[in-house]
Amino acid sequence: MRPNMPDASIVLDHEFLQDPHRLYTKLREEAPAHRVVSPDGLSAWLVTDYEHAAALLNDPRLRKDAQGAAPLFVRHLRDPERAIGQDINTNLLTSDPPDHTRLRRLVNKAFTPRTVERLRPRIEQIADELLDAIPDGTTVDLIEALAYPLPTTMICELLGVPAEDRTRFGAWTSAMLASEADAQQVRDAGVNMGGYLAQLVADKRVHPGDDVITALVRARDDEDRLNEVELTSMAFNLLVAGLETTVNLIGNSAFALLANPAALAALRADPAQLPAAVEEFLRYEPPLYVSTLRYTAEPVAVGEVTIPEGEFVLVSLSAACRDPRRFPDPDSLDFGRGTTGHLAFGYGIHYCIGAPLARMETEVLFRKLIERFSVWSPAVPLTELRWRHSWIIRGLERLPVRFGR
Numbered sequence: 001m002r003p004n005m006p007d008a009s010i011v012l013d014h015e016f017l018q019d020p021h022r023l024y025t026k027l028r029e030e031a032p033a034h035r036v037v038s039p040d041g042l043s044a045w046l047v048t049d050y051e052h053a054a055a056l057l058n059d060p061r062l063r064k065d066a067q068g069a070a071p072l073f074v075r076h077l078r079d080p081e082r083a084i085g086q087d088i089n090t091n092l093l094t095s096d097p098p099d100h101t102r103l104r105r106l107v108n109k110a111f112t113p114r115t116v117e118r119l120r121p122r123i124e125q126i127a128d129e130l131l132d133a134i135p136d137g138t139t140v141d142l143i144e145a146l147a148y149p150l151p152t153t154m155i156c157e158l159l160g161v162p163a164e165d166r167t168r169f170g171a172w173t174s175a176m177l178a179s180e181a182d183a184q185q186v187r188d189a190g191v192n193m194g195g196y197l198a199q200l201v202a203d204k205r206v207h208p209g210d211d212v213i214t215a216l217v218r219a220r221d222d223e224d225r226l227n228e229v230e231l232t233s234m235a236f237n238l239l240v241a242g243l244e245t246t247v248n249l250i251g252n253s254a255f256a257l258l259a260n261p262a263a264l265a266a267l268r269a270d271p272a273q274l275p276a277a278v279e280e281f282l283r284y285e286p287p288l289y290v291s292t293l294r295y296t297a298e299p300v301a302v303g304e305v306t307i308p309e310g311e312f313v314l315v316s317l318s319a320a321c322r323d324p325r326r327f328p329d330p331d332s333l334d335f336g337r338g339t340t341g342h343l344a345f346g347y348g349i350h351y352c353i354g355a356p357l358a359r360m361e362t363e364v365l366f367r368k369l370i371e372r373f374s375v376w377s378p379a380v381p382l383t384e385l386r387w388r389h390s391w392i393i394r395g396l397e398r399l400p401v402r403f404g405r
Helices: 014-018 020-030 050-057 066-076 099-108 113-117 120-132 142-147 149-159 167-177 183-206 212-218 228-259 261-269 271-284 355-372
Strands: 033-037 043-047 138-141 294-296 300-302 305-307 312-315 375-378 400-404
Touching: 014 020, 043 050, 043 066, 050 300, 050 312, 066 294, 066 312, 099 228, 113 355, 120 142, 120 149, 120 355, 138 142, 142 149, 142 228, 149 167, 149 212, 149 228, 149 355, 167 183, 167 228, 183 212, 183 228, 212 228, 228 261, 228 271, 228 355, 228 375, 261 271, 261 355, 271 355, 294 312
Parallel strands: 043 312
Antiparallel strands: 033 043, 138 400, 300 305, 375 400
């Protein structure tokens, strides 16, 4: 096993964000893990093949707890002040067993499959209202008109966020996830969101509602319960994950269909393919480049490469989902392929708790889009579209589309 990779790190610059799959293919052919530097200056090891990605997502030698990661940011992040503060960073994404087991058990009490399924009529209602606002023959930015408002409305209603406060979150989450944002912007966004959510939790104690935050406040397991920091951080986790993941899943799915007219025609001819299509959308262009951050608690062998102790590891979900050894002809959009085991929502104990909701929202919206509009055409050449400057979130800045009946 090679104890180290070459000294030179691969820089994941903004050009990479516009076309990551070319580099992923090259890296997979060379080695299973490479030292990289993210656009915002994080030094880490990037894993791009399916076999090792799946194994590492469920490997206890890779830790996630925020306290253990904090000192590593000083060594591995160009500007350590960009790291998100502890007040909203104690949640499912930044914890390990037994803390993660405890938190997930409590959250599962408020976020069950039954809770998600009963949201279907409301999702359909919101989708209808959004589509009613699109006249025949109109060009709209699909991200602004559909991909953003549907999951924003749903996750805020689910959590109990007042309607008048919902517009704040887009700016806060964008600042925290943008590679070009400076440390002050990231810190301010985190402080503002953390403060808001702490007050919202306090309000729910006094004025409970039929929502997830109220359920989290009440959730108990024998004598165990979430403390105030955990409640605020969990609300942040669910809000950001529930919003950003679905916004970009919807946008990326629409982009995939516009780039593959034959697939769109096949879906229109047989809408029963939609559940399989959503899984293929997830595999083809996942809403996340990489899984949430992990670090090595001891040296970890990844094929012929050994990642030393105390190093950050980025498991590339999008690269693993296009590994030809797992998904033959991976660059084609094929609703008939077997997508079982794709890693778009992660794997193992950290599998995304909001995955059922994201799937349902995407399926409902595209079913109604197909029913409403027989003509979908990009209003600008697809090659002119730009992907967001975030090495975490994979999504388009805008997607102008003309819809007709």
